[in-house]
Structure formats: structure tokens, C-alpha cells
Amino acid sequence: MTVQVLVFWLLALVAILGALGVVAARNPIHSAIGLVLSFLNVAAIYLIARAEFLAVVQVIVYAGAVIVLVVFVTMLVHPDDLPEFHGRRPLRIATGLVLGLALLAEVSAAILAHGLRGTPGPWTDDTIAAVGGNTRALGQVLYSDFMLAIQLTALLLLAATIGAIALARPEAVSERLAAARRVMTISLAHPRGLDQPALPAALPEPQNGRVKEAGGGRPIVLARTADEFTEQPAWGEWRAR
């Protein structure tokens, strides 16, 4: 137990340091790295609490997808175009401070009202083992008691996906067809799409040009095996020089 507590404090410390790094770093990519560090440590804390599924999903969704997208977008923007990270924006700092304090107050109120340990629900170690592991238990609870919430979330995500497709889609039908054709064409010879004008039947003659004569001074080496080609002997072979 004591080892677990020690590991917990270590993880919590690194998670908090990572979170501080997010705010303190001057480079947005460094901020993102700090956030990933924080997320990974929180995932490890979930592992200590024996919530393996939650831990892995935390890594896949937050560390693996969300922050990767943040880094992706940050890298697409030129560093000079990024907004100032620190200083000279008093209004923005004040807004952040107020919002942060509001969040802190909410979290503290929640902790003070219910205590740090929280109230234990109907699930104990025995009931979880009876269902067959906490992944299974989580699935059962999510898809029976919280069905409505799951369906609503799925609907929201579907709407977001359709919105993204609608935004990225070209307006005109001809453009859509051309785009589809470009994607589906695998050109094996020349990187020309199908939607370009045809080449002229005959290329124009070179004007006052001179065709370079074929041939050259270099002899052609015909070698049947590598040994005929190189001077270096093969393994275990001594060749007279």
C-alpha cells in the first residue's frame, strides 16, 4: 500500500509539473508536450486505481488523438503568425484569471460538499468480478443505465462529422466528380490526371538544336556474378592479387 501511495504522489507531482509547463512554456509545441506528459501521468494514476480501460482510453483519445491534432494545427501555422503567448494582453490575462478562479471555486466546492473520497456506488470488487472484469461492467452500465446519454453523444458526433464533410465538400457537382476521379486514379506512368487536355500529337522540332550523339568513353562491364565485378574477396576466400 505504501509503495502505491508513493507512486501516486510521484505521478501526481509529474502531472502537475506537466500542467504548469503547459502554462509556462513560451513555445506552443512545448506546451503541448507538457499536456501530453500530464495526460500520461493521469492515465497511470487510473492504472493504480485499477481502471485499465479508462487509462488506455485516456491515452488513445487525449494523448493520441486530441493533442496530436493540436500539434498538427500548430505546426501548420507559421510561428510569426501565432498570437503572443505572454504579456501585453491585459484583457486576455484578466479573462483567463477570472475563468480559472471560477473553475477552481467550482472544483473546491464540489470537493468540500462531497469530500475527497466521494460516496461509493453500487459496484464493489465482488460485483465487478461477478460480471467478469471492469471493462465488461463499464460496458454494461454505459449501454443500459446511460443509454440516452450515449445515444445523444453519438448523435452529436455524427452531426459534427457531417458538418466537417459539408465544409470540406466542393460546391459544384463537376468539381466533386473531378476530385473523386483524381483520388481514384492511380497513374502508373505519368503524373497526369484524367482532367487535363491531351498532349499534342507531335512534339515541335528543336530549333537550331543539335542532337547529342550517342555513345561515350566508358566501357560497359558485363558481370555474371558479383565476384567478377569487385576486387574485394568474398568471406573465407583468398584471391591472388
Place this chain on the structure above:
Amino acid sequence: MEWQRLIVSYIVGFVLLNVLLGLMAYMTWFERRVLARMQHRVGPNRTGPFGLLQPIADGIKLLAKEDIVPANADRLVFLVAPLLSFALAPLGAAVIPFGDTLHLFGIDIPLLVADINVAVLYVLALGSVGVYGIILGGYASGNRYSLLGALRSTAQVISYELVLGLSLVGVLILSGSLSLQDILREQQRSLVLGPLTLPNWYILSQPLAFALFLIAAVAETNRAPFDLPEAETELVAGYFTEYSGFRFSFYFLAEYINMIVVSLLAATLFLGGIDGPIADGVWWLAIKALFFLFFYVWLRATLPRFRYDQLMGLAWKVLLPLALLNIALTGLVRLWGIGAL
């Protein structure tokens, strides 16, 4: 004894890590020899018999090279990124079962480093974190080619990770578990189809998922024909353009270890892993994994590189709908199987 099991699994992990590193070195040799054979060349044959000492010679050469950090680089990130890539690569092998327990010195030694009950998701999580090595390396180099390679790689890995994860859902529905050991146990049963008695390998019940997994795995490991992040004709060498010496080789080695881990995973998930017609054991897993490794090299020798828009179009417009279709079909069959339809 809790601590004894911990020590045993550390030792198994250490042995596994060393075996993987050795295999990875000889994977480079294997690839060069097979590729040469396919292209009517000889391949490395000067260092050692059949060029067998070539990987060692390469390693020594890379160690002796200068470690250059570009002036424009984000120094710390530049130095750490390849290590991140390399350190995450072999972790996936920790959950792959290499056999039943072994009795040695009076202790039961399970031939598996860690039996995690969410092993499949764990491997996917490693893949999604592994992309950081590439992104950060490309960003920190302070070079446009590297940055472009990193951007391509990010988009590619995110898209194909989705396909990879969704292609596995069919297997998970059939096995009803996220643990690789349970999936393996399920595959050791036999499947009776009329007069035929076949092994219950998921390649037979999930052929579409297998094809999708294979394609997505090749893209996920950045191998040809999906090696756009390092397309040398356009991007010099992509995200590792600025790397030299052993830091360059960390990326290189991570790619080969990823190939081996993905091959082991494919063999475990779809081909029954250690299950074979006679004498179950780790050798069956090795044969199946070797087949996948050969397949990787074969692909590289056969197919030209995709164009970038084709790559993304393939993932989002072909593979993703197919994966969703597979999930829906498998779910229906499963419901019918348990009598709910």
C-alpha cells in the same frame, strides 16, 4: 508471491527485448537479401557468410558517426524524439502470448510479459503515442522537408489508426474480450463447417477485417507503399532528414521493431498465434510472423508509392466504410448466433 511474479515477468521482458533487438538487426539483413533477390541483385554478401555480419558492421558504423544537431533545431526535443520512437516500439510485444507456462527451477514462468485485460487497446494506445517521436522529430529539426514529412505522417497515422482500431472490433465482438490470451483461447477451438473441421482462426470468420488490418498496419508502420513521410523523391528523407549517426538509426530500428511487433500481433489476432496443426508452441507464431515480415518486403519490392491524396482517400473513402460495414455485419451475425434476432 507478488514480488516473485514481478521479477519473473521482468526477466521474461528482458529476454524478449534482447530477442527483439537481435531479430530487428537481422530483419534489415533479411529485407536487403530478399529485396535484392526480387530485383535480380545479389545483396550484401561480403561481410560474413551470406553477408550475415552486415547488420553488426552497420551498427558499428552508425555508432562511429558524428551526432549532428542543426543550428535551427529545438535542441532538447530534437535529441529526445528518436529515443521516444525507439523506446515505445518494443513495448507492444509485452502483451503477446508466446506459449503456455514454462516450468523452470520449480517456478511457473508464464511466457508473456504482462497479461493486461485490455491488451488490444494497449497496443493501439502505444501506436497512437508512438507518432509523437515522428512529429516532434520533424518539428524540432527546423527544416521544411522534415516538417512536411512530420505533417504527412501525422495525418496518415491518425487516419489509418482509426481503420486499424475499427478492423479489430469484429474480432473483439466474436471473442467477447479485449485480452489477447482470451482471443487466443477462443481461436484454439475448432470450427465445424459441414464435413470440414477447421481451426477457429479469425482469418476464416473475419477475412475482411484481416485485409483491412493488414493494409492499415503497413500504413501505420510507414512502410512502402505507404512510406510517404519519408518519400525520398519529394522530401529528401522526410522527418529524419536532419538526423545522423545513431539518432538516425533509432528511427530506422523503431520502424523494424514496429514491423516485427505488428507481424506478431497479426499472427496472434488472426492466425491463431501459437496454435498449429501439430505441437502447439512458439515456433508456429514465429513461422506466421515470418510470413508477414516477408509480405512486408514483398510489398516494398512490388508496389509503387501512393500519391498523398490517394492515401487519404483510400483510408477515409474505402477502408473506413468497409470497416464499419464489417462491424455491422459481425454484430448482426453475433446477435443471430446468441439468439437475439
